[in-house]
Amino acid sequence: MRSWTEKLNNVEKKIKVVRLEKKFTDIPEGSKMLVATPLIVDAYVRKIPKGHSTSFLTMREDLAREYKADKTCPVSTGIFLRISAEAAYENFLLSASDENITPFWRVIDETMKVAKKLTCGIEFLREHRQKEGL
DSSP states (O other): OOOHHHHHTOTTOOOEEEEOSSOBTTBOTTOEEEEOOHHHHHHHHHTSOTTOOOOHHHHHHHHHHHTTOSEEOHHHHHHHHHHHHHHHHHHHHHHSOOTTSOOGGGTOOTTSHHHHHOTTHHHHHHHHHHHTTO
């Protein structure tokens, strides 16, 4: 089984913008939908300044705008956000430092479904969000 870091760095995943033939979740038929990549989501999260947070919806809107789409796929983006978070936590465990890892706690808070699935646990999220005043 591949590590989260290997999944994050999977260069076979390519960005695509597709025109929807039917409604999908919160995205209407005919919209251009961005399907990002784990690395694009990771890069977005890395750009969030310390002490600031961004909602999942805002991240999707920002990415759609950046890649000239109407919306960003909520399903793949959620999966890619988890991959980014898990890879960051793998790196945290290796270095025992959060200095150079992706600050996923700036997007994921303890109320989100994905938070309950993360290897790091809710307490890790809580501590890091508190440290930054989020």
